[in-house]
């Protein structure tokens with residue numbers, strides 16, 4: 001492991017390795033499995049965390065999910081049909097966004113445009129999945145590949161410096177957060193330009209707040225969210241960040257007083273990983289074997305996890321997986337098994353070389 | 356509840372949940388522009404504060420420029436509490 005970690009100055013010191021070790025050994029909630037290394041987690045006398053205690057009954061959880069689902073239904077009745085598409089799906093080729101695309105197209109009857117961002121680290125099998133799945137579904141598909149020079153710099157800076165807010169580390173690794181920001185911005189810019197009112201992502205609970213099932217974006221919100229972050233990104237990634245994290249005035253103008261609905265439908269749907277894989281497999285999707293425990297499309301993901309662990313001392317998938325346990329969609333043992341299965345960087349020497 | 360009480364509840368929340376170094380934070384500082392929270396964090400904060408203070412922000416509240424700073428949010432919450440009383 002240590003050899004691969006020293007490529008081109010990106011390395012993990014002894015202290016970082018110790019943090020990872022301490023994490024694996026750490027105490028966990030007796031109910032959901034969240035580690036006490038996660039910020040703010042305290043266990044009561046029965047070893048139960050406050051997230052579990054605040055979670056509510058199974059019935060309340062189910063009611064909340066159904067409510068998110070109703071919000072999504074409402075959005076679908078509200079969206080206009082000016083452009084060629086009803087909805088843009090931020091499509092990674094992974095299982096969750098594949099399921100999102102499948103349900104919106106087949107069950108909701110939406111005319112979707114699938115857009116994939118090729119970040120330079122998509123696995124070959126994920127790219128194959130993107131093409132095969134959209135063709136089988138009969139969905140239009142486009143891939144946007146930002147220059148790798150920019151992406152490489154963005155990822156390196158994300159690993160080396162503190163680019164994102166502290167709280168964002170609770171949701172995802174730094175490299176993932178940079179990528180998510182870039183993807184969101186591209187989808188928003190494209191949706192406005194093409195006069196599409198709805199964007200759908202494939203995020204789960206933990207990756208985004210529960211209230212992100214449906215986010216209403218008007219010009220004011222967009223300026224506030226995107227433009228306020230832009231200076232920050234430019235400072236870290238250089239002026240080119242304007243292109244990937246900004247929304248130019250002429251695009252904003254096109255939005256006028258319309259509302260853009262940015263949705264994450266998975267938050268309102270029941271979640272069963274095996275059932276999802278089974279269902280999307282009927283449309284030409286094949287499970288990749290080269291993207292690690294937590295991703296079904298990106299080879300950078302595991303590398304991001306390692307650097308997140310050594311920096312923060314907890315796993316970036318902590319919230320996502322334990323949230324699934326709290327909601328009854330995963331067992332505690334399965335979640336802990338995945339969280340403690342620390343990726344082996346030797347398998348990612350190609351990724352480290354490219355970085 | 357005084358404005359100071361509201362502000363300190365917000366600061367506690369930012370410190371404990373958003374992991375913000377509140378000692379370095381000015382009350383009128385824009386939380387988004389300063390990078391203390393991002394857009395998802397903002398959405399999370401709004402819902403959490405609604406729960407904590409048992410209020411509901413209106414769409415107009417959310418659009419106000421001042422809702423991005425601690426002092427601004429505290430003022431809006433105070434007016435919501437007053438209206439509910």
Ligand SMILES: [Zn+2]
Pocket residue numbers: 029030031032033034048049050051052053
């Ligand atoms: Zn728990």
